[in-house]
Every structure is written in structure tokens, then in C-alpha cells.
Amino acid sequence: MATIIDVARLAGVSKTTVSRVINNYPHISADKKKQVLNAMEELGFTPNLSARRLRGQVATTIAVVVPKIVNPFFSYLVDAIEQVGYKNGYQTLICQTNEDKEKELAYLNLLKTKQADGIIMTSIENDWETIKPYIEYGPIVLCNEYVSRVDVPMIRVDQYQGTYVGVKHLIEQGHRKIAYCTGGLFTEFGKDKDRNHGYQRALEEAGIAVNPNWILVDKHTIEDGKLVMRQLLEMKDRPTAVFTGSDEIASGLMMAAKQAGLSVPGDLAILGFDDQPIAEVLEPALSTIRQPIEQMGRKAGEILLAMLEQADLEPAVYELPVELIVRKST
Amino acid sequence: MATIIDVARLAGVSKTTVSRVINNYPHISADKKKQVLNAMEELGFTPNLSARRLRGQVATTIAVVVPKIVNPFFSYLVDAIEQVGYKNGYQTLICQTNEDKEKELAYLNLLKTKQADGIIMTSIENDWETIKPYIEYGPIVLCNEYVSRVDVPMIRVDQYQGTYVGVKHLIEQGHRKIAYCTGGLFTEFGKDKDRNHGYQRALEEAGIAVNPNWILVDKHTIEDGKLVMRQLLEMKDRPTAVFTGSDEIASGLMMAAKQAGLSVPGDLAILGFDDQPIAEVLEPALSTIRQPIEQMGRKAGEILLAMLEQADLEPAVYELPVELIVRKST
DNA sequence: AAACTGATTGAAACTGGTTTCAAAAAAATG
DNA sequence: CATTTTTTTGAAACCAGTTTCAATCAGTTT
Secondary structure: OOHHHHHHHHOOOHHHHHHHHHHOOOOOHHHHHHHHHHHHHHHOOOOOOHHHHHOOOOOOOEEEEEEOOOOHHHHHHHHHHHHHHHOOEEEEEEEEEEOHHHHHHHHHHHOOOOOOOOEEOOOOOOHHHHHHHHOOOOEEEEOOOOOOOOOOOOOEEHHHHHHHHHHHHHOOOOOOOOOEOOOOOOOOOOOOHHHHHHHHHHHHHHOOOOOOHHOOOOOOHHHHHHHHHHHHHHOOOOEEEEEOOOHHHHHHHHHHHHHHOOOOOOEEEEEEEEOOOOHHHHOOOEEEEOHHHHHHHHHHHHHHHHHHHHHOOOOEEEOOOOEEEEEOOO | OOOOHHHHHHOOHHHHHHHHHOOOOOOOOOEEEEEHHHHHHHOOOOOOOOHHHHHHHOOOOEEEEEOOOOOOOHHHHHHHHHHHHHOOOOOEEEOOOOOOOOHHHHHHHHHHHHOOOOEEEEOOOOOOOHHHHHHHHEEEEEOOOOOOOOOOEEEEEOOHHHHHHHHHHHHHHHOOEEEEEOOOOOOOOHHHHHHHHHHHHHHOOOOOOOOOEEEOOOOOOHHHHHHHHHHHOOOOOOOOOOEEEEEEHHHHHHHHHHOOOOOOOHHHHHHEEEEEEHHHHHOOOOOOEEHHHHHHHHHHHHHHHHHHOOOOOOOOOOEEEEEEEEOOOO
16 A cells, blocks of 8 residues: 555655645645645555544544444434435444443444544433443434433434324324333333323323333334234233334234234224334335434434534534324324 | 553553553563553553554454445345454444445545455445455455456355246246346346346246346336336236336335236236345235345355455355245235 | 745654564573 | 573554644745
8 A cells, every 4th residue: 555655755745745735735836736646646545544543533434323223214314324424524334232232332432442533323222321421532412312411412303292193193093092012111211201201191181091001112123013913912901003113013013913814903003103114015004103314314414523523512402303194004 | 531651651561561461462470461451441441443553454344335224135234244243343334335436436445544454345336347456455255246257255146046036936827928127237247137147047948038128127216116117007018927126126016006906916926036024014925035135244244254364265156045935926 | 135924845743552672580491 | 500491571663644843945025
């Protein structure tokens, strides 16, 4: 690999001058600039980013922490973030935690060692108290997942509202026995708490008591959805509608329901969350709560880049709207 | 951030000794080792990877080039690769080309500047002649996509066989009018050529002439599938079966077919490719050619890592089996 | 013509690690 | 006990850039 010294030698200047050309500093004679450019071209020179980082403390890399990239919700999020990054000359490092606390911390260390300038977290495994100290090493933006304290910018949808609207819709369809089946365990705050809150509130307003048997948490995949359906089938007192935390769970639920001879929405109404491509493909098409995934990713990327330009940006909460999409499954 | 010098000072040794402890070199007194370890702990020291890279020429990073991460085929591939990488202490850099030649080259430059030790390419946008020179800078492994010359290891499935078996299956179901609808444009070699070849061969063996109207290329998404269906509907002479290059295209096709009142497989048989989760969810469940995505990713990761350990590994072709999964759509 | 200004340039220091080299100390050998 | 070998250690060089600082140079201003 050609180094800056090779270029300097070939161009007959010092490496300082070459560095100035690379970084587009003013006050360089057009003459020398051209020589340097030619030399760079001739040698196929690409500056070594490790060296730049070491001195300059700039990584031009952002890291995106996701639980699982195979989950379309997160792959769309990563997609949007990556686009913003690339447009601004940043590389995107994809960090998959697989819901492992250790792994999450390992990825946070990228900040410490300046391998990433900033991190966008789309999920949180550790306590916020564990993660918070890392903001000292570089900007962190939360996107999708959030916490109660505003130590960092958060891009989120109103999960409470989403769930509330969804459950209310089910109630309006005449359902009184509504199961609730979502991802995270109940936490003290954040996404899952708000969802839970929305569910409870909608029931409460309609004067419906919560049946704890119908609350199923820690469900994520299509497979989980199938399992949940089996659980529901075994109940003496079965719900007539299910609010799910993702279109995947809803898909599994629907498959298993149909297999068991139940009609959707006749015997069981199913409501998804996210509005992924799969929602439209299902038969019957899935009613769902649409999250503006792309917008969220883009916003998160933009905020992070803004923070990198301007370190003192005040952290704020950016709330994007959710929307109930009624199709055929409710 | 604490540096190695801070640690050395606190432990009362030279930074050389600290470095030796970090890298687990022999010949260090248990005594000093302990002091260093304590100091590292106390300062929360994490070595700066840029510095290590700069000197050591090791990035402990692998890059994965994909056309689009939102395509589940690629996200599963990335997932498998990332797992192998993480287990071996490597970070995974996700590089999305969006089918842009420039972007692909930008990502190949990661090798040149030692930001990545090696690259796994799951798609190829530029000519192989353009890409090939980069192997000088670090190992490249092709996974999924391939080229005719064996300059680098290739992990692939027998695309010819997959398509051949699939089309033959359709013929065995009594179809004589079989459309072919897949991703890449016809290239001189590689995946798409072999698929095309398998299609032609299967028809030929059954004494069926190819109808060029029924050959549709450059289709990738669900949306593309819907569009194709519209095209098919407008034809006077319509195919009775479609072989598709991905489960997404097949999904779009199926949706539009049902919307148009066609029964699947009665009026139109549809065969997918990949066997993604969506295949099982569709109604009727999609018959498809299963690719061992996870295996492919894992193998690609392992080969790349092996090449990093042992630079002189002879490039070879690793062919994994495809399998016809017959469900309800054919 | 002397003094001042700003543009242009390069030498040297610096980033935070690893590696080389040599020396000192300890252990093993004859 | 002298000699050899092996451990243990640190100083200094090195990786490839960026940044600081000072010097040179040309053009103005007095």
C-alpha cells in the first residue's frame, strides 16, 4: 500500500503538504496541489483510516446496535440509518446483540476505543445506569427503544398510543376478551411498559377487567406466535382477539389458528404491530399498527450526525406518529 | 480515556510490559502481571484498536457486502456470518451497496486501508476484473454470488441444479407453459447464467420451446412480483406456472394473482426460491427451492477466518445442496 | 528601503499501541 | 564457581497519518 510518504516523495513535497491536500486546507498553491493529486492518482493512494483515527480522534463510523438483524423491523431501521450515514461519508457498523448483555457492552466499547464516533441503539439489554456512563465517550442515540430519563436523544413512536388505539379498535369491533402478546418483559419504563399501559388503559375505559392468563410476554418470532396459539387453544376461557407486539408474532398466530380450523377474524381477531411487508401478504391481510420505520431510522441517523458536528446538542425526544391500518384480520 | 501509558504508570512498569500482558506474551513475572491487570481494571482500560491496527496490521473486522439488508435472504446470511465472526473476536461491518458500483468499490477500499481484514461478498456489481485486484490487499470470499474463475474461495449452491429441479417439478405437475422470473440480468457467468441454464435445460429435456415473452429479469421485491403478475394477466397466451428467483417475487405474484381472482395453483402454479419464513405463511403455502442460507453464511465466515490465519489457503469452491420443498402452491 | 502582512511550506511532535533490540537478572549446566 | 542459557524488562523505533510551530517568500505599506 502506498503511504502518504510515497505520495510526498513522488510529488516532491513534504507529507504535511500532502495531508493538507487530502483534507482540503486552504493556502496551497494550485501548482503543488496538482502535483500531489497526480501522485495520489498514480499510486492509487487511499489514506489509512486507522492512522487518521489515531491522531484525529475521528472514526467516520457509526455503530447501530440491534437485537437481531433478521427481524425485518430492525433490518429496515438499519437500512435507513446506513443510507443517511453513507451520504455523509460515514460507515455503518452493525452490532447484533442477540439479546446478550455482554455483547451489548462489548459493542459500547467501540465508542471508548474510538472505533465508532457514535452509537444508535435500537434495543437495550443492560440497565440504563450501566449504559449511561458511555455517553462520556461519544454520542448515543436511542431509536425505537427508550428510557424515562432524557440523557440522550430518543427517536420513538408513542407506544402507549399505538397499543391504546389498537386495543380500542378491537373493543370497537365488539371484542371483550382481548389477549395481549408482546416482546419485552415488563420493565419499569420504556417501550414495553408504555405498551402495557396502553393495553390496560383501553380495557379500563371500556370497563373490561384484565385477565392475567391472556397476557403473554417475551414473544418475538413467528415460531413464538405458533406456540402462543397452541397455548390459547388449550384455555377453557379463550380470548376472541389478540393484540400482538409484532407482525411476526401475528403471522405465527394466524398460521396456527388456521391450522386449528379457526377462522380469522371470525373466531379470533388478530392485530399486528409494525406494518411489515408480511402484513399485506397474509391471508386474511393483517390489520396492524404502522410504525414509520424508515423515518425513525433516518431521523436517528440525522440526529447522531448533528451531535457529531456539534457536541453540545441538547438531547430531546422526537416522537413520530403511529397509525392504525385496518385490513382483514380484525 | 486511559491509555497504555496511564496503566504503565499506575502499575509501575513500562508500557512494553503492559502491552505484553494485554497480548498474553510469555515470560512475565506473575507479580507484575497482576499489578498490570489491577491497573487496567482500575482505570477501565480498553486498548485503542486504531493504534493496534496501525502497527499490527490487524483489524479484527470483517466486512460483508450485501445489495440490500432488508432482503431477508441477505439478512440471514449476515446473521450467520456475524455469529461466526463474533465467536472469533471479529467485528462485522455491514456494507450495503444498493446495487451501486461506486459504493461497492468504496467498500472494497476498506481492505486497502486495513479497516477490514477480509471481505465476504454476497453480491457483485462490478466486473470481476475490477474487483480481482483487491485480493492483493486481503482475502475476499464470495458467498452466494460467484464467478467462473476460481481466484477466491466461493461458497455457493448449485443454482443450475436448483432451477433445473424446480422447473422439472413444474413440468411433472403437467405444466408446459412455464414463465421464468428472476433477479439478475443475464450475465456471462455466475448465478444468473446458471439459473437461466437450468431453466432452459429442463424445458429442453421435456421438448418444450422457450417463450421469450415469459422470461422476466431484474425482479427482486414483492412489488416487482405484483407488477409481473399484471404483465402476465395482459398476455393473450398466459403461462400456467411461474418459476421465481426468490420467495419475495413469488409472494407478490401470489398476492396479485389472488386479487385477480386466479386460484393458486389451479390457474397458476408458483414456485419460489430460498425458503424464507414468508413461504410457510403464504396461503397457499409456497413451494420453493430451499437454500441452506445459514450454512452458507457460516461456511463463508469460517473460510474467511481460516484465510486470515493462514494466508496461503488454496481457493476452492464449496457447493452446498439445494432442496425442493413442495408445499401447496404447485 | 525598511517594516509589516499574509500566504505557503516543511520539520518535528504527536496519536496509542506493537515490535525489535539489548541489557540485566535468574536459573541451569559443566 | 564460572559459564551458558533462559527469563524478565524497558528504551527506542515504528505504524501512517494530523497538528503545531516556525521559517520563508512575495506583496504592501510607510
